[in-house]
Amino acid sequence: MLDWLQNIGQAGLRVFQRLGHATLFMLQILVSIPVLFRHPRLLIHELYSVGVLSLAIIVISGLTVGMVLGLQMYNTLVDFGTEDSLGPVVALSLVRELGPVLTALLFSGRAGSALTAEIGLMKATDQLSVMEMMAVDPLKRVVVPRYMAGVISMPLLAAMFSAVGILGSYMVGVGMLGVDDGAFWSQMQDKVMLDEDVLNGVIKSIVFGMAASWIAVFEGYDAVPTTEGVSRATTRTVVHTAFAVLGLDFVLTAIMFGDQ
Amino acid sequence: MSDTRVARQQDAMLVRINDLHYARGTRKILKGINIDIPRGKITTIMGPSGCGKTTLLRLIGGQLRPSQGGVTIADQNVHALNNTDLYQLRKRMGMLFQSGALFTHLSVFENVAFPLREHTNLSESLIRALVLMKLQAVGLRGARRLMPAELSGGMARRVALARAIALDPMIMMYDEPFTGQDPITVGVIMQLIRLLNDSLGMTSIIVSHDVQEVCAISDRLYMISDGYVVGEGGPDQLKQSDSGWVRQFMNALPDGPVPFHYPAPSYAQDLLQGLD
Ligand SMILES: Nc1ncnc2c1ncn2[C@@H]1O[C@H](COP(=O)(O)OP(=O)(O)OP(=O)(O)O)[C@@H](O)[C@H]1O
Ligand SMILES: [Mg+2]
Numbered sequence: 406m407l408d409w410l411q412n413i414g415q416a417g418l419r420v421f422q423r424l425g426h427a428t429l430f431m432l433q434i435l436v437s438i439p440v441l442f443r444h445p446r447l448l449i450h451e452l453y454s455v456g457v458l459s460l461a462i463i464v465i466s467g468l469t470v471g472m473v474l475g476l477q478m479y480n481t482l483v484d485f486g487t488e489d490s491l492g493p494v495v496a497l498s499l500v501r502e503l504g505p506v507l508t509a510l511l512f513s514g515r516a517g518s519a520l521t522a523e524i525g526l527m528k529a530t531d532q533l534s535v536m537e538m539m540a541v542d543p544l545k546r547v548v549v550p551r552y553m554a555g556v557i558s559m560p561l562l563a564a565m566f567s568a569v570g571i572l573g574s575y576m577v578g579v580g581m582l583g584v585d586d587g588a589f590w591s592q593m594q595d596k597v598m599l600d601e602d603v604l605n606g607v608i609k610s611i612v613f614g615m616a617a618s619w620i621a622v623f624e625g626y627d628a629v630p631t632t633e634g635v636s637r638a639t640t641r642t643v644v645h646t647a648f649a650v651l652g653l654d655f656v657l658t659a660i661m662f663g664d665q
Numbered sequence: 666m667s668d669t670r671v672a673r674q675q676d677a678m679l680v681r682i683n684d685l686h687y688a689r690g691t692r693k694i695l696k697g698i699n700i701d702i703p704r705g706k707i708t709t710i711m712g713p714s715g716c717g718k719t720t721l722l723r724l725i726g727g728q729l730r731p732s733q734g735g736v737t738i739a740d741q742n743v744h745a746l747n748n749t750d751l752y753q754l755r756k757r758m759g760m761l762f763q764s765g766a767l768f769t770h771l772s773v774f775e776n777v778a779f780p781l782r783e784h785t786n787l788s789e790s791l792i793r794a795l796v797l798m799k800l801q802a803v804g805l806r807g808a809r810r811l812m813p814a815e816l817s818g819g820m821a822r823r824v825a826l827a828r829a830i831a832l833d834p835m836i837m838m839y840d841e842p843f844t845g846q847d848p849i850t851v852g853v854i855m856q857l858i859r860l861l862n863d864s865l866g867m868t869s870i871i872v873s874h875d876v877q878e879v880c881a882i883s884d885r886l887y888m889i890s891d892g893y894v895v896g897e898g899g900p901d902q903l904k905q906s907d908s909g910w911v912r913q914f915m916n917a918l919p920d921g922p923v924p925f926h927y928p929a930p931s932y933a934q935d936l937l938q939g940l941d
Pocket of ligand 2: 720
């Protein structure tokens, strides 16, 4: 019984210790961000591998999610004779919720895990040490560009996801199921507010992007420098990002839409 | 008069390691090391595998913190420097890592060019000339377009050597420079180390087990065992040493005071004990 309590206590302490490490690490990243103004090419290279290479999965997922949404929502709406509001219903779910959340989850699976594995392997093969010995700060050279690339890419990818999703539901709703073309767009224009819905969605995706990138680079930098350690860190990145994004989503939603 | 002589003697030592202690968790690895590394000379640190030689180099480079004692380089205490000063100092230090540690996403050429691009504003043609010069010195000019994954272990370490010397550092640390090289390459690398040391006025620190090779090129040798310095002196001095530690190591004898085994209970006892 006492052992059990002790174990819980120790695990708790470890969690807080890691959180402390992660916070310090984040602060170090933040003060090092100006380095990107001097070496913009580092950022551009990472934007490509983090952002551009994630485009395919985001577009395909966005399209299918939009198509499925269109189909499901139509089936419900048509019972009430309100299938003309398919446009706003789909757009609101995508822009407010599904776009930011699903993009963040896909992002951590596609790009976050890769970031962790890359940084972790660089650590395991002494590449970070060798940089330090060459008087090149691996935090500035390796971590900061990857972190910023994630932060910048996420909102863009989420916007892409929502846009493609709306297109998917349009194809299904208007193209296949016979929803009125004009009503689809005009109702959407009417109901989706730029300052409430779109802006809040963008804020969500920015917050998720910061959290997902933070977790990914921290797990990589903090990984036990062995094959097994890196593989564990990669798994942790995906799992922790999922928890963080879903938890943050609830908090943000409560703040943004709770009083309506 | 004696004061100035003391001062000059001190000046002759570029790196001073003073009562250095280091522990990993509860395991003490270095237990009070004193080593002086003379300026412009080649100093070798020998010792059995796992005795903490790589650890010692990392302590000198300021990557690890000692639990007691310290390292001074050119009268600067490495572990008391702030980050900026430490990085300034490291710009003048080169280190060949035991594993090579090439950047896997860069070609051989870009690996060697990396420190030049980071720390100088040289033109592209000058960088090219310098990189080719360093690669020529290690015999791999023709391999400059290969990626690290396409190199053999020995080749990768030679590229790492070319990269480490790219900025012509003041202090060069070689962690096992001869491991994994064929006899011809060993000879070339020995000559290269000597040449760099003498022509550029470098100070070289070699970590190695290869007794014959290091005796041939070192000015001074230190032997470490079990966390202590157990022998020091010039090559001839050490060969004639009557210390059991030194004799065993220099002559590669299996029995003697240097433990071949990692600390363990007796073998027979261990076998009879059954499962843990
Ligand atoms: N990351 C680490 N964590 C825990 N212990 C370590 C770590 N790295 C090294 N050690 C321990 O420190 C001791 C010294 O290691 P070090 O790498 O300095 O040995 P070495 O003298 O360079 O050996 P070799 O000649 O085989 O390269 C070893 O016994 C090893 O068990
Ligand atoms: Mg070693």
